[in-house]
Amino acid sequence: xxxxxxxxxxxxxxxxxxxxxxxxxxxxxxxxxxxxxxxxxxxxxxxxxxxxxxxxxxxxxxxxxxxxxxxxxxxxxxxxxxxxxxxxxxxxxxxxxxxxxxxxxxxxxxxxxxxxxxxxxxxxxxxxxxxxxxxxxxxxxxxxxxxxxxxxxxxxxxxxxxxxxxxxxxxxxxxxxxxxxxxxxxxxxxxxxxxxxxxxxxxxxxxxxxxxxxxxxxxxxxxxxxxxxxxxxxxxxxxxxxxxxxxxxxxxxxxxxxxxxxxxxxxxxxxxxxxxxxxxxxxxxxxxxxxxxxxxxxxxxxxxxxxxxxxxxxxxxxxxxxxxxxxxxxxxxxxxxxxxxxxxxxxxxxxxxxxxxxxxx
Amino acid sequence: xxxxxxxxxxxxxxxxxxxxxxxxxxxxxxxxxxxxxxxxxxxxxxxxxxxxxxxxxxxxxxxxxxxxxxxxxxxxxxxxxxxxxxxxxxxxxxxxxxxxxxxxxxxxxxxxxxxxxxxxxxxxxxxxxxxxxxxxxxxxxxxxxxxxxxxxxxxxxxxxxxxxxxxxxxxxxxxxxxxxxxxxxxxxxxxxxxxxxxxxxxxxxxxxxxxxxxxxxxxxxxxxxxxxxxxxxxxxxxxxxxxxxxxxxxxxxxxxxxxxxxxxxxxxxxxxxxxxxxxxxxxxxxxxxxxxxxxxxxxxxxxxxx
Numbered sequence: 001x002x003x004x005x006x007x008x009x010x011x012x013x014x015x016x017x018x019x020x021x022x023x024x025x026x027x028x029x030x031x032x033x034x035x036x037x038x039x040x041x042x043x044x045x046x047x048x049x050x051x052x053x054x055x056x057x058x059x060x061x062x063x064x065x066x067x068x069x070x071x072x073x074x075x076x077x078x079x080x081x082x083x084x085x086x087x088x089x090x091x092x093x094x095x096x097x098x099x100x101x102x103x104x105x106x107x108x109x110x111x112x113x114x115x116x117x118x119x120x121x122x123x124x125x126x127x128x129x130x131x132x133x134x135x136x137x138x139x140x141x142x143x144x145x146x147x148x149x150x151x152x153x154x155x156x157x158x159x160x161x162x163x164x165x166x167x168x169x170x171x172x173x174x175x176x177x178x179x180x181x182x183x184x185x186x187x188x189x190x191x192x193x194x195x196x197x198x199x200x201x202x203x204x205x206x207x208x209x210x211x212x213x214x215x216x217x218x219x220x221x222x223x224x225x226x227x228x229x230x231x232x233x234x235x236x237x238x239x240x241x242x243x244x245x246x247x248x249x250x251x252x253x254x255x256x257x258x259x260x261x262x263x264x265x266x267x268x269x270x271x272x273x274x275x276x277x278x279x280x281x282x283x284x285x286x287x288x289x290x291x292x293x294x295x296x297x298x299x300x301x302x303x304x305x306x307x308x309x310x311x312x313x314x315x316x317x318x319x320x321x322x323x324x325x326x327x328x329x330x331x332x333x334x335x336x337x338x339x340x341x342x343x344x345x346x347x348x349x350x351x352x353x354x355x356x357x358x359x360x361x
Numbered sequence: 362x363x364x365x366x367x368x369x370x371x372x373x374x375x376x377x378x379x380x381x382x383x384x385x386x387x388x389x390x391x392x393x394x395x396x397x398x399x400x401x402x403x404x405x406x407x408x409x410x411x412x413x414x415x416x417x418x419x420x421x422x423x424x425x426x427x428x429x430x431x432x433x434x435x436x437x438x439x440x441x442x443x444x445x446x447x448x449x450x451x452x453x454x455x456x457x458x459x460x461x462x463x464x465x466x467x468x469x470x471x472x473x474x475x476x477x478x479x480x481x482x483x484x485x486x487x488x489x490x491x492x493x494x495x496x497x498x499x500x501x502x503x504x505x506x507x508x509x510x511x512x513x514x515x516x517x518x519x520x521x522x523x524x525x526x527x528x529x530x531x532x533x534x535x536x537x538x539x540x541x542x543x544x545x546x547x548x549x550x551x552x553x554x555x556x557x558x559x560x561x562x563x564x565x566x567x568x569x570x571x572x573x574x575x576x577x578x579x580x581x582x583x584x585x586x587x588x589x590x591x592x593x594x595x596x597x598x599x600x601x602x603x604x605x606x607x608x609x610x611x612x613x614x615x616x617x618x619x620x621x622x623x624x625x626x627x628x629x630x631x632x633x634x635x636x637x638x639x640x641x642x643x644x645x646x647x648x649x650x651x652x653x654x655x656x657x658x659x660x661x662x663x664x665x666x667x
Contacts, residue, residue, distance in 0.1 A: 055563055075566045082567045088560035092582035101578070102568035149568065 006031045006156050006189040007052065012061035014047050021047040023213035024061070029157070029191060029206075034183050036192045036200040039210035040236070045193045048210070049159050052191065053082045065156055076105070081150035082159040086166070087142055089134040095121070095145050096130030102153045120152040124182065139167045143175055151186055160192040164199060176202050197237050201225070209233045225281075231359040234279040239316070241285070241328050244361060247276040255358040263323035266298040267356030275361035282316055284355035285330035287338055288348045297350035301328070305345050308332060317341070319349055408642075415635035431636030441620060441637075448617040449644055451531070452599040455538040459546045459595050460588065462539065467550035467587075468580070472557075483551070486544045494541065498608045501537050502528060505609070529611035537605040542595035549594070553587025554580070589658045593649050600645045617641055 005028040014022040021044045029035040037045045050056045052063055054075030063070045070078055081102070090098050096117050103113040121127055124144040129137070134145060143163060150158050160179075164172045180203045183190045194200050200207045201221040208218040209232070217229040228234035235242060245259040247270055255270045257278055267278045286294055294300050303321030315332035330349055333339055341347065418430035435441045470482050489497055504510045505527035515521040527533060557580065565575035581588070606616035621641065624634030653660060 053563075053567060055567075075563070076569050076571060080567075082564070084560045084564055086558060086560050088558060088564035090561060090564070090579060092579070101565075101570070105569035105571070105574055153568065 005029055006033075006066060007035075007191065008062075008064040008067075009048075009052075010062040010064070012048070012051060012058045012063060014044070014051060014056060015059045020213050022051070022058070025210075025213075025215055026061075027208060027215065027218055029189055031189055032187045034180065034190045034192065034203055034205045036194060036204040036207045037210055038194055038197055038200040038207050038237070041195055043210045044213040045195075045210050046161060049082070049161055049191070049193050052157075053080055053159055054078045079156040080159060081153055081155040081157075082161065083146045083150060083163045085161045085163065087146040087163065089142060089145055089149075091134060093134070094130065095126065095132045095134060095137070098134060098145055099130075099149050099152050102149065106153070116152055120148045123185070124148045124151075140171050140175060140178075143167070144178075147179075147182060151182075151188060155188065157189045157191060160190060162194050162196075164194075164196070172199075179203060201237070207237075209236060211236070228279070228357060231277055231279070231361075234357055234359070239282050239329065241280045241282065242277060243280075243324060243326070244275070244277045247273045247358065247360075249273075254353065257358060259323070259325060261323055261325050263301070265356060266353040267358040268354055269358040270360055272360065276358055277361050278356050278358045280328070280351050280356050282329045283331045284351050285328060286350050287317075287330055287333060288350075289337060291348045294348055294350035298353050299356065300348065300350040302346070302348050303328075305341060305343050305347055308341070308343055319347055321349070411635040411638050414632050415639045417632050419630075419632065425632065431633045432640075434633060435636060435640060444615050444620055445617050445640065445644065447615055448600060449648065451535065452538075452596055453648070455535055455542065455599045456592050456596045458535065459539050459542045460592060463543055463546035463550055463591065464584075464588075466543075467547045467554055470547065471551040471554035472559075483548075486547050489540075490544060495604050495608075497541070498537055498605050501533070501540070501609060505533055505536075528609060529613055531610070531613070533609040534606050534614060534616075537609040538599050538602060541602070541605060542598055545594045545598060546591035549587045549590040550584060551587075553584040553590075557583045585656060586658055589652065589656050592652060596648065596652075597645055600641065600648075 007029040009025055009027050011024045011026050012022055013020065013024050023044075025048060027035075037048065039045045047056060051058050052070075054070065054073060054077075057071070065079055070080075090101065093101065096114075099117045099120055100113045103116060104110070108116070117130065118127075121129060124147065126141060126144055126148065129141070129145075134142060137145065146163065147158070164175050164179075167175060176199055179190075183203075192200070192203065201224075204221055206218060206220055207224055209216045209224060211232050217224060217233045219227075219229075224233055224237050228237065234240060243257070243259055243265060245257040245265070248256045248258050248264065250270055250273060253268055255267050255276070255278075257265045257267060257276050259265060265278055269278075270276055286297060288294050291300060291302065301319075301321040301323045303319040303323075305317060306320040306327050307318040309316045309318065310332065315334065317330045317332045318327040319330060320327045328349060333341065338347075415431055416427055416429065417425040418428040420426045435445075466486075470479055474482055502509070506512070507524045507526040507528070509527070511527055512521070512525045515525055516523070561579060561583075562575060565579045570578070601618060602616070603618040603622065606614035607619060610616065617637070618641070621634050621637045624630045624637060628634075
């Protein structure tokens with residue numbers, strides 16, 4: 001009996017008192033997929049994960065793993081293992097014992113468990129660490145023990161609850177890549193929850209953006225980034241410029257928005273007139289020193305550089321123009337004629353209507 | 362009066378917080394002084410006195426000479442060392458029973474109860490200690506004696522034909538001692554269990570552990586410093602208890618503290634009593650040391666829990 005997906009949630013709802021922490025969430029995760037749930041803290045993602053792990057029972061709805069309903073199945077009998085936010089390694093055991101724990105719980109004999117633990121430690125790059133105390137490991141090594149402890153049980157699904165939160169930036173960047181590689185090497189289904197959009201974008205095959213107990217949008221990182229379905233997704237995933245105004249004319253998916261300054265911005269989206277907001281990615285903003293080279297763009301503004309926010313490859317530029325009520329953010333040009341641009345210099349910027357997403361406010 | 366008025370302006374400058382070299386050390390000494398005095402005068406000094414006394418033997422009325430006779434007397438008279446061994450074994454038993462009873466209570470207080478309920482439960486454990494040990498023990502006597510509550514209830518229920526005596530046996534002694542020790546086991550245990558990260562327990566279940574596995578491999582090892590701390594306290598209190606074995610055990614109580622009492626008070630043989638006192642100190646220290654070695658705990662980590 002094969003099921004097309006490893007994990008299926010059907011209208012799962014969790015109510016705490018009068019608060020709907022998780023509100024009718026449905027989704028499926030395919031075998032071998034890296035699925036992330038991205039949302040701000042308090043959006044219900046942790047509750048959702050705890051329901052999948054078996055620490056909370058849903059108020060209504062069904063959770064199925066390979067087609068089997070998990071309702072009423074205790075956490076220790078589910079083919080799901082979890083990497084906790086605090087990692088929750090067993091401090092009273094050494095690395096080998098931590099990894100062997102689950103195998104011994106299943107009644108695997110000590111010699112077999114030992115062999116499997118050693119193979120697993122070797123695969124995660126911790127060969128020879130079995131006798132170490134977990135307190136004597138670095139952050140990255142502890143991370144790998146926590147994952148090895150789950151993977152050694154060959155679960156259908158591994159749940160990861162913001163496991164990179166406690167690491168410093170450099171290590172976090174490194175662990176993102178390492179996690180992704182581990183996942184594809186073991187070909188295990190991962191469900192990852194995070195509030196860090198960069199973690200989700202880098203590692204995931206698909207991402208669900210969650211807000212106030214509901215899924216706003218489920219899609220590939222590129223879909224979410226380039227075609228956000230809701231204003232929340234547009235503003236939560238990635239850097240963006242947001243302008244609010246009144247929609248003037250809407251036809252065939254094209255919209256014109258009048259900003260409070262009187263300027264009109266051409267964009268795409270929105271089917272009705274009224275209050276609206278539009279979003280433009282910084283990298284969609286074209287810059288030029290003379291307006292002629294921006295001639296093809298419907299939205300063009302002349303302004304002045306108000307700030308240079310240097311951050312290596314992620315550097316940006318804030319441009320103040322009388323047409324927009326707040327500075328517009330653009331990618332800092334670091335090569336070409338505009339390289340070395342400084343605060344106060346005049347500049348022309350423009351963006352295409354296709355790059356401007358319009359939503360009803 | 363006038364003297365005080367003159368003194369005031371003179372005393373004032375010493376209060377001004379100028380940095381006098383060694384002032385910090387003086388302040389530390391003054392702060393520690395009450396504790397040091399208490400330790401020195403009430404604990405160290407009497408024990409040195411008792412140690413010296415225990416090595417003096419009576420050679421003639423009112424004439425004493427240094428010697429080991431008091432200790433030899435202990436080893437040659439079976440009643441003494443049997444009572445001694447009995448006290449040690451019963452105290453270990455009492456400690457074990459207290460631990461088994463206190464563990465679920467502490468687990469509940471530390472991990473299930475929240476807020477007010479938690480404070481209430483701890484208060485409930487503390488409440489019996491508002492009355493003196495003697496009164497608490499007398500309370501047990503009222504329940505357990507031949508004409509007492511338990512005997513009456515058994516007869517009323519038709520389970521006993523006549524009055525039943527529950528007092529003056531080992532069971533009554535163990536009951537009284539466990540009751541007296543319970544709080545001192547619950548507090549360090551609850552402390553130790555409270556510091557266990559809930560995620561670690563959840564991870565224990567998540568990886569397939571049953572309740573028993575999680576308890577045996579995660580909860581108990583984590584609580585070990587608390588278990589040892591509580592056991593040491595309860596053991597010490599039990600070994601050195603006097604009222605409970607005397608009142609609940611009667612003449613069958615045979616607790617070693619009774620022998621010390623008898624030597625000091627009844628026989629007026631202070632050197633013998635002093636020797637018994639030293640033996641009891643050595644015994645309890647040895648058992649505590651053995652307990653620490655067996656469980657692989659250090660005294661430092663244990664004291665932090667207690």
